[in-house]
Each structure stands twice: as C-alpha cells, then as structure tokens.
Amino acid sequence: ACSSKYVLSQVHPMWQGPLAVPGGDRQSPVDIVVRASVFDSELKPLVNNYDPDTCQQIWNNGYSFLVEYDDTTDKSTLKGGPLQDKFRLCQFHFHWGESNAWGSEHTVDRKLFPAELHLVHWNSDKYSLFEEAVMEDNGLAVIGVFLKVGKRHEGLQKLVDALPAIRHKDSVVEFNRFDPACLLPSNTDDYWTYHGSLTTPPLTESVTWIIMKQHIEVSHDQLAVFRSLLFTSAEEDVQKSMVNNFRVQQPLCGRTVRSSFS
Ligand SMILES: C[C@H](CNC(=O)c1ccc(S(N)(=O)=O)cc1)Cn1ccc2ccccc21
Numbered sequence: 001a002c003s004s005k006y007v008l009s010q011v012h013p014m015w016q017g018p019l020a021v022p023g024g025d026r027q028s029p030v031d032i033v034v035r036a037s038v039f040d041s042e043l044k045p046l047v048n049n050y051d052p053d054t055c056q057q058i059w060n061n062g063y064s065f066l067v068e069y070d071d072t073t074d075k076s077t078l079k080g081g082p083l084q085d086k087f088r089l090c091q092f093h094f095h096w097g098e099s100n101a102w103g104s105e106h107t108v109d110r111k112l113f114p115a116e117l118h119l120v121h122w123n124s125d126k127y128s129l130f131e132e133a134v135m136e137d138n139g140l141a142v143i144g145v146f147l148k149v150g151k152r153h154e155g156l157q158k159l160v161d162a163l164p165a166i167r168h169k170d171s172v173v174e175f176n177r178f179d180p181a182c183l184l185p186s187n188t189d190d191y192w193t194y195h196g197s198l199t200t201p202p203l204t205e206s207v208t209w210i211i212m213k214q215h216i217e218v219s220h221d222q223l224a225v226f227r228s229l230l231f232t233s234a235e236e237d238v239q240k241s242m243v244n245n246f247r248v249q250q251p252l253c254g255r256t257v258r259s260s261f262s
C-alpha cells in the first residue's frame with residue numbers, strides 16, 4: 001500500500017472507496033513498535049506556551065468536536081521537541097470508539113486506547129495561514145495524547161459540560177478561557193515522533209507527529225458524553241452516534257519512529 005497511488009479504502013463510515021493521496025507513503029496513524037523506535041538524544045523537551053484567552057469556540061464538525069483557538073497571533077505556541085520552528089495552536093479534538101476497548105488512532109505495540117487527543121499546530125515561522133501550512137511538508141505539528149478510563153479528569157469536565165449544546169453536526173457554542181495544557185500528561189519530555197499525515201481528508205502529508213508516552217485518565221462517564229454526540233445534523237431524519245471516528249493504522253513504509261527517551 002506504500003507504492004500505490006491509492007490508500008486502501010477506509011473501513012470506518014467517514015468515507016468509502018479508495019482515496020487518491022499523492023505518493024501515500026507517509027500516512028497516519030501508525031502502530032508504534034516500541035522496540036523498533038530509535039532513541040535520538042538531539043530531541044529536546046517540548047515547550048508549549050498556551051494562552052487560555054485565545055480559546056474561542058467549540059463545535060461539532062461532523063467528524064469530531066473541535067475546540068478552536070485564535071491563531072492570528074503567536075499567543076498560543078509550541079516549539080522545541082523535534083521542531084525547528086515555532087508553531088501556533090489552532091485547535092484540538094479527539095477520536096474515540098463506541099466501547100472502551102478501542103478508539104485511538106495510533107497504537108503502541110498494537111495496544112489500542114479508548115480515545116486519543118490531538119492538539120493541532122501550524123508553522124507560523126514559515127507560513128501565514130493554516131490553509132497554506134496544511135499543504136506543506138513541515139507545515140503542521142500535532143501532539144497526540146492517549147486517554148485511558150480511570151479517575152475523572154477535572155480539567156476536561158468544563159469541556160464535557162459544553163458537549164450537549166453541540167450534539168449535532170455544524171453546531172457551535174462560544175467557549176473561552178480553556179487552557180489546553182491541562183490536558184497534557186505531567187511528563188511531556190517522553191514522546192515518540194515521526195513524519196506523517198492528517199488522519200482525515202485531505203490526508204495531506206504535512207504533519208510532524210509528537211505522540212506522548214504518558215497517557216491521561218478520564219472517567220467512564222466523561223467518555224460516555226463524547227459518545228452522545230452525533231455525526232448527523234439536526235435536519236437529518238436518521239441520527240448517527242459519533243463513535244469510531246478513528247482511521248485505521250497505515251503502513252510505516254520504511255519510516256523511523258524516533259523516541260526522546262531511552
Ligand atoms: C484540512 C482542513 C480540515 N482538516 C483539518 O484541519 C485536520 C486537522 C487535524 C487532523 S488530525 N486527526 O490528523 O489531527 C485532521 C484534519 C480543511 N482545509 C484547510 C485547507 C484545505 C485545503 C484543501 C482541503 C482541505 C483544507
């Protein structure tokens with residue numbers, strides 16, 4: 001599937017049939033084979049500097065729910081880690097399953113997690129808009145954090161409480177003063193990193209992925225509220241639960257996953 005111009009047709013409901021992706025040899029997500037990852041001592045600690053005041057809205061885009069940030073200035077930024085440039089936070093969202101047995105996009109030695117958080121940033125040193133960066137090799141940086149079911153996540157609750165207001169596709173509510181740093185694990189120095197793609201169309205191969213080794217814990221009930229969201233808009237007569245909004249793992253095609261820890 002690496003050499004062909006088409007990625008395999010995806011199994012989940014989001015889209016059917018083969019998708020033309022130029023090249024298609026840097027697709028995401030992937031399975032992280034821990035033993036095959038290569039320790040790179042050059043990898044630095046991540047430096048995130050998020051301003052909660054840049055939080056603007058939360059909305060259901062029919063794939064997931066997104067919390068969007070004002071990315072017209074360098075107020076909420078990410079640098080360090082594997083990154084050479086400064087990246088601006090534009091949104092974060094999640095992927096989850098219909099059950100706690102699966103739901104993450106990346107896996108670690110084939111281990112599935114019930115959900116995965118993606119914090120999406122674009123290279124503001126090289127580009128002036130997200131839309132430009134999304135098409136370029138080193139345009140995006142996405143931090144992935146695995147979620148496990150356990151104790152209630154106090155910081156997440158504010159977000160969970162807003163979800164009933166955006167049950168349907170294309171619904172939006174104002175959402176402010178949310179600090180996304182509260183969703184990061186206590187240890188952000190240990191991560192895996194590799195070059196890949198967006199995991200939903202247009203699947204552009206513009207992402208430096210930074211996958212945290214340490215997961216965060218959320219409660220069963222908090223995750224159940226994610227599953228109360230709908231893929232469908234209010235007008236549609238058949239409502240579909242927003243679950244299993246993850247892409248299947250893609251071939252590594254010779255890529256190396258590096259680790260910041262030995
Ligand atoms: C990409 C953009 C919509 N998609 C995303 O922003 C996105 C972000 C992160 C992920 S993930 N799950 O990998 O973290 C997936 C999708 C729309 N858009 C903006 C410009 C643009 C140009 C052509 C087509 C679509 C375009």
Ligand SMILES: [Zn+2]
Pocket residue numbers: 093094095118199
């Ligand atoms: Zn995502």
